[in-house]
Amino acid sequence: MDNTQEYTEEISAFMAGLRKRNPHEPEFHQAVEEIVSSLIPYIKDHPKYSAAQILERMTEPDRIVIFRVTWQTDDGQIRANRGWRVQFNNSIGPYKGGLRFHPTVNQSVLKFLGFEQIFKNSLTGLPMGGAKGGSNFNPKGKSDAEVMRFCQSFMTELSRHIGEDTDIPAGDIGVGAREISYMFGQYKRMQNRFVGTITGKGLEFGGSLGRKEATGYGCVYFLDNMLRHHGHDLAGKKVVVSGSGNVAIYAIQKCLALGAQVLTASDSSGYIYDPNGIDYDKLEYLKQLKEVQRGRIHEYAEKYPEARFFEGERPWSVAADIALPCATQNELDVEAARQLVNNGVIAVAEGANMPTTPEAYHLFAENDVLFAPGKAANAGGVAVSGLEQSQNSLRISWSKGEVDSKLQSIMHNIHQQCVEYGSGGAIVDYSKGANIAGFVKVADAMLAYGAV
Ligand code: NDP
Ligand code: 2IT
Numbered sequence: 001m002d003n004t005q006e007y008t009e010e011i012s013a014f015m016a017g018l019r020k021r022n023p024h025e026p027e028f029h030q031a032v033e034e035i036v037s038s039l040i041p042y043i044k045d046h047p048k049y050s051a052a053q054i055l056e057r058m059t060e061p062d063r064i065v066i067f068r069v070t071w072q073t074d075d076g077q078i079r080a081n082r083g084w085r086v087q088f089n090n091s092i093g094p095y096k097g098g099l100r101f102h103p104t105v106n107q108s109v110l111k112f113l114g115f116e117q118i119f120k121n122s123l124t125g126l127p128m129g130g131a132k133g134g135s136n137f138n139p140k141g142k143s144d145a146e147v148m149r150f151c152q153s154f155m156t157e158l159s160r161h162i163g164e165d166t167d168i169p170a171g172d173i174g175v176g177a178r179e180i181s182y183m184f185g186q187y188k189r190m191q192n193r194f195v196g197t198i199t200g201k202g203l204e205f206g207g208s209l210g211r212k213e214a215t216g217y218g219c220v221y222f223l224d225n226m227l228r229h230h231g232h233d234l235a236g237k238k239v240v241v242s243g244s245g246n247v248a249i250y251a252i253q254k255c256l257a258l259g260a261q262v263l264t265a266s267d268s269s270g271y272i273y274d275p276n277g278i279d280y281d282k283l284e285y286l287k288q289l290k291e292v293q294r295g296r297i298h299e300y301a302e303k304y305p306e307a308r309f310f311e312g313e314r315p316w317s318v319a320a321d322i323a324l325p326c327a328t329q330n331e332l333d334v335e336a337a338r339q340l341v342n343n344g345v346i347a348v349a350e351g352a353n354m355p356t357t358p359e360a361y362h363l364f365a366e367n368d369v370l371f372a373p374g375k376a377a378n379a380g381g382v383a384v385s386g387l388e389q390s391q392n393s394l395r396i397s398w399s400k401g402e403v404d405s406k407l408q409s410i411m412h413n414i415h416q417q418c419v420e421y422g423s424g425g426a427i428v429d430y431s432k433g434a435n436i437a438g439f440v441k442v443a444d445a446m447l448a449y450g451a452v
Pocket of ligand 2: 096098099120168169171199353378381383385
Protein backbone atom coordinates (compact mmCIF):
# COMPACT_ATOMS: atom_id res chain seq x y z
CA MET A 1 0.00 0.00 0.00
CA ASP A 2 1.54 3.32 -1.01
CA ASN A 3 1.23 6.49 1.05
CA THR A 4 -1.44 8.07 -1.13
CA GLN A 5 -3.78 5.16 -0.59
CA GLU A 6 -3.07 5.12 3.13
CA TYR A 7 -4.01 8.80 3.32
CA THR A 8 -7.11 8.28 1.17
CA GLU A 9 -8.34 5.64 3.60
CA GLU A 10 -7.61 7.81 6.62
CA ILE A 11 -9.30 10.80 5.06
CA SER A 12 -12.36 8.68 4.20
CA ALA A 13 -12.52 7.30 7.73
CA PHE A 14 -12.25 10.77 9.25
CA MET A 15 -14.92 12.13 6.89
CA ALA A 16 -17.27 9.21 7.61
CA GLY A 17 -17.19 10.10 11.30
CA LEU A 18 -17.65 13.79 10.60
CA ARG A 19 -20.63 13.13 8.30
CA LYS A 20 -22.22 10.93 10.94
CA ARG A 21 -21.83 13.58 13.63
CA ASN A 22 -23.00 16.38 11.31
CA PRO A 23 -25.68 14.97 9.00
CA HIS A 24 -27.29 17.08 6.24
CA GLU A 25 -24.49 19.67 6.19
CA PRO A 26 -22.96 19.28 2.68
CA GLU A 27 -21.15 22.64 2.60
CA PHE A 28 -19.55 21.95 5.97
CA HIS A 29 -18.45 18.48 4.80
CA GLN A 30 -16.96 19.98 1.64
CA ALA A 31 -14.95 22.62 3.51
CA VAL A 32 -13.65 20.11 6.06
CA GLU A 33 -12.69 17.52 3.43
CA GLU A 34 -10.70 20.09 1.47
CA ILE A 35 -8.73 21.04 4.58
CA VAL A 36 -8.18 17.63 6.15
CA SER A 37 -6.99 16.23 2.81
CA SER A 38 -3.93 18.48 3.26
CA LEU A 39 -3.69 18.10 7.03
CA ILE A 40 -3.91 14.32 7.48
CA PRO A 41 -0.67 13.65 5.53
CA TYR A 42 1.04 16.50 7.46
CA ILE A 43 -0.15 15.20 10.81
CA LYS A 44 1.26 11.76 9.96
CA ASP A 45 4.70 13.38 10.23
CA HIS A 46 3.71 15.35 13.35
CA PRO A 47 1.95 12.80 15.57
CA LYS A 48 1.64 15.18 18.55
CA TYR A 49 -1.44 16.60 16.80
CA SER A 50 -3.17 13.26 16.34
CA ALA A 51 -2.34 12.18 19.90
CA ALA A 52 -4.18 15.27 21.14
CA GLN A 53 -7.14 14.70 18.74
CA ILE A 54 -6.60 18.17 17.33
CA LEU A 55 -8.52 17.58 14.07
CA GLU A 56 -11.52 16.08 15.87
CA ARG A 57 -11.55 19.04 18.28
CA MET A 58 -10.97 21.68 15.61
CA THR A 59 -13.93 20.46 13.52
CA GLU A 60 -16.31 20.79 16.49
CA PRO A 61 -17.45 24.42 17.04
CA ASP A 62 -16.97 25.83 20.54
CA ARG A 63 -20.68 26.67 20.40
CA ILE A 64 -23.51 27.66 18.06
CA VAL A 65 -26.08 30.20 19.18
CA ILE A 66 -29.45 29.99 17.36
CA PHE A 67 -32.19 32.54 17.90
CA ARG A 68 -35.49 33.86 16.54
CA VAL A 69 -35.53 37.29 14.91
CA THR A 70 -39.00 38.82 14.90
CA TRP A 71 -39.61 42.06 13.01
CA GLN A 72 -42.40 44.04 11.38
CA THR A 73 -42.90 44.93 7.71
CA ASP A 74 -43.84 48.48 6.70
CA ASP A 75 -47.49 47.47 6.45
CA GLY A 76 -47.49 46.04 9.95
CA GLN A 77 -47.18 42.31 9.27
CA ILE A 78 -45.11 40.20 11.67
CA ARG A 79 -42.18 38.22 10.24
CA ALA A 80 -39.89 35.71 11.96
CA ASN A 81 -36.44 34.71 10.68
CA ARG A 82 -33.73 32.56 12.19
CA GLY A 83 -30.39 33.98 13.36
CA TRP A 84 -27.13 32.18 14.13
CA ARG A 85 -23.65 32.80 15.46
CA VAL A 86 -21.20 29.94 15.03
CA GLN A 87 -18.34 30.57 17.48
CA PHE A 88 -15.92 28.03 16.07
CA ASN A 89 -12.52 28.48 17.70
CA ASN A 90 -10.96 31.21 19.89
CA SER A 91 -7.56 29.62 20.49
CA ILE A 92 -5.51 32.49 19.05
CA GLY A 93 -7.84 35.43 19.68
CA PRO A 94 -11.46 36.49 20.14
CA TYR A 95 -13.99 35.09 17.67
CA LYS A 96 -13.96 37.09 14.43
CA GLY A 97 -15.91 36.75 11.20
CA GLY A 98 -18.72 38.18 9.15
CA LEU A 99 -22.51 38.05 9.18
CA ARG A 100 -24.40 36.92 6.07
CA PHE A 101 -28.03 37.83 5.34
CA HIS A 102 -29.27 35.71 2.42
CA PRO A 103 -32.20 33.29 1.94
CA THR A 104 -29.77 30.39 1.40
CA VAL A 105 -28.18 30.80 4.86
CA ASN A 106 -28.45 27.70 7.05
CA GLN A 107 -26.33 26.01 9.68
CA SER A 108 -24.26 24.06 7.14
CA VAL A 109 -23.30 27.21 5.24
CA LEU A 110 -22.37 29.09 8.43
CA LYS A 111 -20.34 26.15 9.75
CA PHE A 112 -18.35 25.93 6.50
CA LEU A 113 -17.69 29.66 6.64
CA GLY A 114 -16.82 29.63 10.36
CA PHE A 115 -14.48 26.67 9.92
CA GLU A 116 -12.59 28.28 7.02
CA GLN A 117 -12.39 31.52 8.98
CA ILE A 118 -10.20 29.83 11.65
CA PHE A 119 -7.47 29.14 9.09
CA LYS A 120 -7.88 32.43 7.23
CA ASN A 121 -7.62 34.50 10.38
CA SER A 122 -4.57 32.55 11.51
CA LEU A 123 -2.87 33.25 8.15
CA THR A 124 -3.25 37.02 8.63
CA GLY A 125 -0.84 36.83 11.59
CA LEU A 126 -3.31 38.84 13.71
CA PRO A 127 -4.80 37.52 16.96
CA MET A 128 -8.24 36.49 15.72
CA GLY A 129 -10.26 33.31 16.25
CA GLY A 130 -12.83 31.97 13.77
CA ALA A 131 -16.60 32.61 13.67
CA LYS A 132 -19.46 33.33 11.28
CA GLY A 133 -23.10 34.23 11.67
CA GLY A 134 -26.13 35.53 9.90
CA SER A 135 -29.73 34.92 9.00
CA ASN A 136 -31.96 33.55 6.26
CA PHE A 137 -33.40 37.09 5.99
CA ASN A 138 -33.38 38.50 2.44
CA PRO A 139 -32.60 42.24 2.41
CA LYS A 140 -33.37 42.41 -1.33
CA GLY A 141 -36.58 44.31 -2.05
CA LYS A 142 -37.00 45.45 1.57
CA SER A 143 -37.27 49.13 2.49
CA ASP A 144 -34.54 50.79 4.57
CA ALA A 145 -36.98 50.92 7.49
CA GLU A 146 -37.64 47.18 7.24
CA VAL A 147 -33.91 46.41 7.09
CA MET A 148 -33.40 48.67 10.12
CA ARG A 149 -36.07 46.90 12.15
CA PHE A 150 -34.65 43.51 11.22
CA CYS A 151 -31.07 44.56 12.11
CA GLN A 152 -32.15 46.01 15.45
CA SER A 153 -34.05 42.86 16.36
CA PHE A 154 -31.13 40.65 15.23
CA MET A 155 -28.66 42.67 17.32
CA THR A 156 -30.93 42.73 20.39
CA GLU A 157 -30.39 38.98 20.61
CA LEU A 158 -26.83 38.74 19.24
CA SER A 159 -25.55 41.43 21.63
CA ARG A 160 -25.66 38.97 24.55
CA HIS A 161 -23.01 36.83 22.88
CA ILE A 162 -20.48 39.32 21.47
CA GLY A 163 -18.06 41.92 22.82
CA GLU A 164 -14.85 43.71 21.87
CA ASP A 165 -12.74 40.98 23.54
CA THR A 166 -15.20 38.10 22.97
CA ASP A 167 -16.56 38.07 19.43
CA ILE A 168 -16.38 40.82 16.78
CA PRO A 169 -18.76 40.42 13.81
CA ALA A 170 -18.48 42.24 10.45
CA GLY A 171 -20.16 42.12 7.01
CA ASP A 172 -20.50 39.45 4.33
CA ILE A 173 -23.10 38.79 1.60
CA GLY A 174 -26.13 41.03 2.19
CA VAL A 175 -24.47 42.84 5.09
CA GLY A 176 -22.84 46.08 3.93
CA ALA A 177 -22.44 49.61 5.27
CA ARG A 178 -26.19 50.09 5.84
CA GLU A 179 -26.70 46.90 7.85
CA ILE A 180 -23.48 47.34 9.88
CA SER A 181 -24.56 50.88 10.80
CA TYR A 182 -28.01 49.78 12.00
CA MET A 183 -26.51 46.92 14.02
CA PHE A 184 -23.73 49.02 15.56
CA GLY A 185 -26.25 51.75 16.45
CA GLN A 186 -28.43 49.25 18.27
CA TYR A 187 -25.46 47.63 20.05
CA LYS A 188 -24.12 50.98 21.26
CA ARG A 189 -27.58 51.98 22.48
CA MET A 190 -28.07 48.74 24.41
CA GLN A 191 -24.59 48.74 25.93
CA ASN A 192 -24.25 52.47 26.59
CA ARG A 193 -20.61 51.98 25.61
CA PHE A 194 -18.80 53.00 22.43
CA VAL A 195 -16.45 50.10 21.66
CA GLY A 196 -15.29 48.39 18.49
CA THR A 197 -17.39 45.23 18.78
CA ILE A 198 -18.27 45.38 15.06
CA THR A 199 -15.91 46.11 12.16
CA GLY A 200 -16.66 47.59 8.77
CA LYS A 201 -18.13 50.63 10.55
CA GLY A 202 -18.64 54.00 8.87
CA LEU A 203 -15.64 56.33 8.87
CA GLU A 204 -17.54 58.79 11.09
CA PHE A 205 -17.93 56.25 13.90
CA GLY A 206 -14.75 54.23 14.23
CA GLY A 207 -14.44 52.54 10.85
CA SER A 208 -11.06 52.09 9.20
CA LEU A 209 -10.02 53.76 5.99
CA GLY A 210 -9.45 51.02 3.42
CA ARG A 211 -11.75 48.38 4.98
CA LYS A 212 -14.35 48.71 2.20
CA GLU A 213 -11.70 48.09 -0.45
CA ALA A 214 -9.65 45.54 1.54
CA THR A 215 -11.03 42.18 0.38
CA GLY A 216 -10.97 43.00 -3.34
CA TYR A 217 -7.62 44.83 -3.20
CA GLY A 218 -6.12 42.10 -1.02
CA CYS A 219 -7.24 39.41 -3.46
CA VAL A 220 -5.49 41.17 -6.33
CA TYR A 221 -2.35 41.79 -4.21
CA PHE A 222 -2.25 38.05 -3.50
CA LEU A 223 -2.82 37.28 -7.21
CA ASP A 224 0.01 39.66 -8.12
CA ASN A 225 2.38 37.92 -5.66
CA MET A 226 1.38 34.51 -7.04
CA LEU A 227 1.84 35.56 -10.67
CA ARG A 228 5.25 37.18 -10.02
CA HIS A 229 6.45 34.15 -8.08
CA HIS A 230 5.81 32.11 -11.24
CA GLY A 231 7.26 34.61 -13.71
CA HIS A 232 4.08 36.38 -14.83
CA ASP A 233 2.42 39.71 -14.08
CA LEU A 234 -0.99 41.34 -14.39
CA ALA A 235 -0.21 43.96 -17.04
CA GLY A 236 -2.27 43.38 -20.16
CA LYS A 237 -3.97 40.25 -18.81
CA LYS A 238 -7.65 39.60 -19.53
CA VAL A 239 -9.66 38.93 -16.37
CA VAL A 240 -13.15 37.48 -15.85
CA VAL A 241 -14.82 38.44 -12.57
CA SER A 242 -18.07 37.13 -11.08
CA GLY A 243 -20.19 39.15 -8.67
CA SER A 244 -20.71 42.90 -8.48
CA GLY A 245 -20.78 43.32 -4.71
CA ASN A 246 -18.20 44.61 -2.27
CA VAL A 247 -15.48 42.10 -3.14
CA ALA A 248 -15.96 42.12 -6.94
CA ILE A 249 -16.07 45.93 -7.29
CA TYR A 250 -12.75 46.53 -5.52
CA ALA A 251 -11.08 43.52 -7.13
CA ILE A 252 -11.97 45.06 -10.51
CA GLN A 253 -10.63 48.44 -9.35
CA LYS A 254 -7.23 47.01 -8.33
CA CYS A 255 -7.00 44.93 -11.54
CA LEU A 256 -7.37 48.17 -13.53
CA ALA A 257 -4.73 49.88 -11.38
CA LEU A 258 -2.29 47.06 -12.15
CA GLY A 259 -2.92 47.26 -15.89
CA ALA A 260 -5.27 44.32 -16.47
CA GLN A 261 -8.45 44.35 -18.57
CA VAL A 262 -11.66 43.20 -16.84
CA LEU A 263 -14.27 41.76 -19.20
CA THR A 264 -17.16 40.66 -16.98
CA ALA A 265 -19.20 41.23 -13.82
CA SER A 266 -22.32 39.43 -12.63
CA ASP A 267 -25.09 39.10 -10.08
CA SER A 268 -27.58 36.34 -9.34
CA SER A 269 -29.58 37.25 -12.48
CA GLY A 270 -26.72 36.75 -15.00
CA TYR A 271 -23.52 38.37 -16.26
CA ILE A 272 -22.39 41.21 -18.51
CA TYR A 273 -19.55 40.83 -21.02
CA ASP A 274 -17.89 44.07 -22.07
CA PRO A 275 -15.44 43.31 -24.93
CA ASN A 276 -13.85 46.77 -24.50
CA GLY A 277 -13.28 46.15 -20.79
CA ILE A 278 -14.80 47.78 -17.71
CA ASP A 279 -12.83 51.05 -17.41
CA TYR A 280 -12.77 53.44 -14.44
CA ASP A 281 -15.81 55.44 -15.65
CA LYS A 282 -17.84 52.28 -16.16
CA LEU A 283 -16.71 50.99 -12.76
CA GLU A 284 -17.94 54.23 -11.16
CA TYR A 285 -21.31 53.61 -12.81
CA LEU A 286 -21.30 49.99 -11.56
CA LYS A 287 -20.56 51.17 -8.00
CA GLN A 288 -23.46 53.63 -8.12
CA LEU A 289 -25.73 50.99 -9.64
CA LYS A 290 -24.95 48.33 -7.02
CA GLU A 291 -24.00 50.31 -3.89
CA VAL A 292 -26.45 53.22 -4.11
CA GLN A 293 -29.33 52.32 -6.41
CA ARG A 294 -29.31 48.60 -5.52
CA GLY A 295 -29.95 47.92 -9.24
CA ARG A 296 -29.46 44.81 -11.41
CA ILE A 297 -26.49 43.97 -13.64
CA HIS A 298 -28.45 44.04 -16.94
CA GLU A 299 -28.69 47.83 -16.51
CA TYR A 300 -24.95 48.02 -17.31
CA ALA A 301 -25.63 46.59 -20.79
CA GLU A 302 -28.43 49.11 -21.30
CA LYS A 303 -26.13 52.01 -20.36
CA TYR A 304 -23.14 50.67 -22.41
CA PRO A 305 -24.52 49.05 -25.60
CA GLU A 306 -21.14 47.50 -26.53
CA ALA A 307 -21.69 45.17 -23.55
CA ARG A 308 -24.02 42.15 -23.65
CA PHE A 309 -26.12 40.72 -20.84
CA PHE A 310 -26.41 36.92 -20.54
CA GLU A 311 -29.43 36.10 -18.41
CA GLY A 312 -29.13 33.24 -15.93
CA GLU A 313 -25.52 32.46 -16.93
CA ARG A 314 -22.11 32.71 -15.29
CA PRO A 315 -19.11 34.41 -16.91
CA TRP A 316 -16.71 31.44 -17.15
CA SER A 317 -17.13 30.82 -20.90
CA VAL A 318 -15.51 34.18 -21.72
CA ALA A 319 -11.88 33.62 -22.80
CA ALA A 320 -9.44 35.08 -20.26
CA ASP A 321 -6.02 34.64 -18.64
CA ILE A 322 -7.31 35.00 -15.09
CA ALA A 323 -10.58 34.17 -13.29
CA LEU A 324 -11.69 35.85 -10.06
CA PRO A 325 -14.82 34.23 -8.61
CA CYS A 326 -16.13 36.90 -6.20
CA ALA A 327 -19.83 36.03 -5.69
CA THR A 328 -20.66 32.90 -3.69
CA GLN A 329 -19.86 29.25 -2.86
CA ASN A 330 -19.78 26.57 -5.59
CA GLU A 331 -20.30 29.08 -8.40
CA LEU A 332 -17.45 27.63 -10.49
CA ASP A 333 -18.09 23.97 -11.33
CA VAL A 334 -16.10 21.45 -13.36
CA GLU A 335 -17.80 22.40 -16.66
CA ALA A 336 -16.84 26.01 -16.09
CA ALA A 337 -13.30 24.98 -15.13
CA ARG A 338 -12.99 22.98 -18.37
CA GLN A 339 -14.05 26.03 -20.38
CA LEU A 340 -11.51 28.20 -18.57
CA VAL A 341 -8.71 25.64 -19.06
CA ASN A 342 -9.59 25.19 -22.76
CA ASN A 343 -9.42 28.97 -23.12
CA GLY A 344 -5.91 29.01 -21.62
CA VAL A 345 -6.52 30.39 -18.13
CA ILE A 346 -3.26 30.66 -16.13
CA ALA A 347 -4.53 31.67 -12.68
CA VAL A 348 -7.66 31.58 -10.50
CA ALA A 349 -7.90 33.58 -7.26
CA GLU A 350 -10.93 33.14 -5.02
CA GLY A 351 -12.37 36.46 -3.82
CA ALA A 352 -15.42 34.57 -2.54
CA ASN A 353 -15.41 31.78 0.05
CA MET A 354 -15.26 28.28 -1.52
CA PRO A 355 -16.53 29.37 -4.97
CA THR A 356 -14.72 26.48 -6.71
CA THR A 357 -16.20 22.98 -6.48
CA PRO A 358 -13.78 20.15 -5.55
CA GLU A 359 -13.98 18.66 -9.07
CA ALA A 360 -13.19 22.03 -10.64
CA TYR A 361 -10.27 22.50 -8.25
CA HIS A 362 -8.83 19.10 -9.23
CA LEU A 363 -9.10 19.96 -12.92
CA PHE A 364 -7.16 23.19 -12.34
CA ALA A 365 -4.50 21.28 -10.38
CA GLU A 366 -4.13 18.65 -13.13
CA ASN A 367 -3.58 21.43 -15.64
CA ASP A 368 -1.07 23.39 -13.53
CA VAL A 369 -3.38 26.40 -13.25
CA LEU A 370 -2.17 28.66 -10.41
CA PHE A 371 -4.89 28.50 -7.78
CA ALA A 372 -5.25 30.87 -4.80
CA PRO A 373 -7.81 29.52 -2.31
CA GLY A 374 -10.19 31.96 -0.62
CA LYS A 375 -8.79 31.49 2.85
CA ALA A 376 -5.53 33.01 1.59
CA ALA A 377 -6.68 35.25 -1.28
CA ASN A 378 -9.64 36.92 0.43
CA ALA A 379 -8.04 37.31 3.87
CA GLY A 380 -7.43 41.02 3.26
CA GLY A 381 -10.96 41.88 4.41
CA VAL A 382 -10.70 40.30 7.82
CA ALA A 383 -7.09 41.52 8.11
CA VAL A 384 -8.18 45.15 7.79
CA SER A 385 -11.04 44.36 10.19
CA GLY A 386 -8.28 43.34 12.61
CA LEU A 387 -6.55 46.66 11.93
CA GLU A 388 -9.85 48.44 12.62
CA GLN A 389 -9.99 46.70 16.03
CA SER A 390 -6.44 47.84 16.79
CA GLN A 391 -7.26 51.45 15.84
CA ASN A 392 -10.41 51.36 17.98
CA SER A 393 -8.51 50.04 21.00
CA LEU A 394 -5.76 52.62 20.55
CA ARG A 395 -8.33 55.37 19.84
CA ILE A 396 -6.44 56.48 16.74
CA SER A 397 -6.99 56.41 12.97
CA TRP A 398 -4.38 55.40 10.46
CA SER A 399 -4.25 57.06 7.03
CA LYS A 400 -5.44 55.20 3.94
CA GLY A 401 -1.80 54.85 2.86
CA GLU A 402 -0.78 53.33 6.21
CA VAL A 403 -3.63 50.81 6.10
CA ASP A 404 -2.92 49.93 2.48
CA SER A 405 0.77 49.33 3.11
CA LYS A 406 -0.08 47.08 6.09
CA LEU A 407 -2.57 45.21 3.88
CA GLN A 408 0.04 44.75 1.15
CA SER A 409 2.55 43.40 3.62
CA ILE A 410 -0.03 41.02 5.20
CA MET A 411 -0.96 39.64 1.76
CA HIS A 412 2.72 39.26 0.88
CA ASN A 413 3.30 37.43 4.15
CA ILE A 414 0.34 35.07 3.54
CA HIS A 415 1.80 34.33 0.11
CA GLN A 416 5.17 33.54 1.69
CA GLN A 417 3.56 31.15 4.18
CA CYS A 418 1.79 29.33 1.33
CA VAL A 419 5.10 29.04 -0.53
CA GLU A 420 6.81 27.72 2.61
CA TYR A 421 4.32 24.88 3.12
CA GLY A 422 3.10 24.37 -0.47
CA SER A 423 6.29 24.15 -2.55
CA GLY A 424 7.67 20.95 -4.06
CA GLY A 425 5.69 20.48 -7.27
CA ALA A 426 5.92 22.18 -10.67
CA ILE A 427 3.97 25.11 -9.23
CA VAL A 428 3.21 26.07 -5.61
CA ASP A 429 0.27 24.13 -4.12
CA TYR A 430 -1.40 27.13 -2.47
CA SER A 431 -4.31 25.13 -1.03
CA LYS A 432 -2.00 22.78 0.83
CA GLY A 433 0.25 25.68 1.85
CA ALA A 434 -2.62 27.77 3.23
CA ASN A 435 -4.20 24.83 5.04
CA ILE A 436 -1.01 23.76 6.81
CA ALA A 437 0.27 27.28 7.58
CA GLY A 438 -3.14 28.29 8.96
CA PHE A 439 -3.39 25.08 10.99
CA VAL A 440 -0.02 25.05 12.75
CA LYS A 441 -0.49 28.22 14.83
CA VAL A 442 -3.99 27.29 16.00
CA ALA A 443 -3.03 23.67 16.68
CA ASP A 444 0.04 24.68 18.70
CA ALA A 445 -2.09 27.02 20.82
CA MET A 446 -4.57 24.20 21.43
CA LEU A 447 -1.74 21.85 22.42
CA ALA A 448 -0.39 24.44 24.85
CA TYR A 449 -3.78 24.77 26.57
CA GLY A 450 -4.00 21.04 27.33
CA ALA A 451 -7.37 19.29 27.28
CA VAL A 452 -9.80 22.21 26.79
P1 NDP B 1 -22.18 41.34 -1.51
O1 NDP B 1 -23.48 41.07 -0.88
O2 NDP B 1 -21.63 42.72 -1.51
O3 NDP B 1 -22.20 40.85 -3.03
C1 NDP B 1 -22.47 39.53 -3.36
C2 NDP B 1 -22.44 39.39 -4.87
O4 NDP B 1 -22.53 38.02 -5.20
C3 NDP B 1 -23.62 40.06 -5.55
O5 NDP B 1 -23.25 40.47 -6.83
C4 NDP B 1 -24.64 38.94 -5.58
O6 NDP B 1 -25.65 39.08 -6.55
C5 NDP B 1 -23.76 37.76 -5.89
N1 NDP B 1 -24.36 36.54 -5.35
C6 NDP B 1 -24.67 36.29 -4.06
N2 NDP B 1 -25.26 35.08 -3.94
C7 NDP B 1 -25.31 34.59 -5.19
C8 NDP B 1 -25.80 33.38 -5.71
N3 NDP B 1 -26.35 32.43 -4.93
N4 NDP B 1 -25.66 33.18 -7.07
C9 NDP B 1 -25.10 34.13 -7.86
N5 NDP B 1 -24.63 35.31 -7.40
C10 NDP B 1 -24.73 35.52 -6.09
O7 NDP B 1 -21.16 40.32 -0.82
P2 NDP B 1 -19.56 40.36 -0.80
O8 NDP B 1 -19.04 40.95 -2.07
O9 NDP B 1 -19.15 40.94 0.50
O10 NDP B 1 -19.22 38.80 -0.73
C11 NDP B 1 -18.94 38.03 -1.89
C12 NDP B 1 -18.15 36.79 -1.48
O11 NDP B 1 -16.92 37.18 -0.87
C13 NDP B 1 -18.84 35.86 -0.47
O12 NDP B 1 -18.44 34.53 -0.74
C14 NDP B 1 -18.23 36.31 0.85
O13 NDP B 1 -18.29 35.28 1.83
C15 NDP B 1 -16.80 36.57 0.41
N6 NDP B 1 -16.00 37.43 1.28
C16 NDP B 1 -16.41 38.69 1.63
C17 NDP B 1 -15.62 39.49 2.42
C18 NDP B 1 -15.99 40.89 2.75
O14 NDP B 1 -15.16 41.58 3.38
N7 NDP B 1 -17.15 41.39 2.35
C19 NDP B 1 -14.34 39.00 2.95
C20 NDP B 1 -13.95 37.70 2.46
C21 NDP B 1 -14.77 36.95 1.67
P3 NDP B 1 -27.13 39.54 -6.12
O15 NDP B 1 -26.99 40.98 -5.74
O16 NDP B 1 -27.99 39.28 -7.28
O17 NDP B 1 -27.50 38.68 -4.93
O1 2IT C 1 -15.30 35.98 4.96
C1 2IT C 1 -14.73 36.92 5.53
O2 2IT C 1 -13.52 36.89 5.82
C2 2IT C 1 -15.52 38.12 5.84
N1 2IT C 1 -16.70 38.18 5.49
C3 2IT C 1 -14.90 39.26 6.60
C4 2IT C 1 -14.90 38.99 8.08
C5 2IT C 1 -14.47 40.14 8.95
O3 2IT C 1 -14.53 39.95 10.17
O4 2IT C 1 -14.07 41.21 8.46
